[in-house]
Amino acid sequence: xxxxxxxACLELWKETExxxxxxxxxxxxxxxxFLDRNQGLSFVAEAEGELxxxxxxxxxxxxxxxxHLAVSQRxxxxxxxxxxxxxxIEALRKQGIAHCHTFVAFRNLTALKFWRSVGGNLRPDLxxxxxxxxxxxxxxxxxxxxxxxxxxxASIP
Numbered sequence: 001x002x003x004x005x006x007x008a009c010l011e012l013w014k015e016t017e018x019x020x021x022x023x024x025x026x027x028x029x030x031x032x033x034f035l036d037r038n039q040g041l042s043f044v045a046e047a048e049g050e051l052x053x054x055x056x057x058x059x060x061x062x063x064x065x066x067x068h069l070a071v072s073q074r075x076x077x078x079x080x081x082x083x084x085x086x087x088x089i090e091a092l093r094k095q096g097i098a099h100c101h102t103f104v105a106f107r108n109l110t111a112l113k114f115w116r117s118v119g120g121n122l123r124p125d126l127x128x129x130x131x132x133x134x135x136x137x138x139x140x141x142x143x144x145x146x147x148x149x150x151x152x153x154a155s156i157p
Contacts, residue, residue: 001042006031008051016070018108041091045080053080057088064092064100082118
């Protein structure tokens with residue numbers, strides 16, 4: 001995936017059901033910067049000059065992350081998602097990254113089924129907590145911009 005692919009990738013993500021996009025992160029400038037910092041980890045699939053799939057992958061030096069994996073509706077069930085994932089996983093491995101995470105919308109059963117089919121394991125021991133660094137933190141006990149945290153019954157020291 002190169003800079004010239006970004007606009008087509010953004011369009012595919014917008015068309016992909018249940019793919020969660022964030023205005024602050026999923027725009028041309030942010031994705032281009034991400035690609036510059038994570039060269040050789042993200043890939044596209046094309047047919048007849050048209051982008052029909054992509055994977056946005058990077059790492060923080062310890063762990064890899066797949067942020068988006070999308071295939072156009074008419075090109076699904078042909079192994080493209082698995083192939084792009086295999087390329088990204090191999091690229092992570094070559095950079096010394098031992099494991100990779102992805103984020104899946106809570107009710108996206110199609111995505112969960114795919115990730116299980118490629119050897120992914122749902123982590124029952126983790127929840128994602130997001131802090132928007134460009135916003136002030138809310139007072140203790142108030143909701144976050146992505147909704148309230150789930151009450152697990154556990155006390156936070």
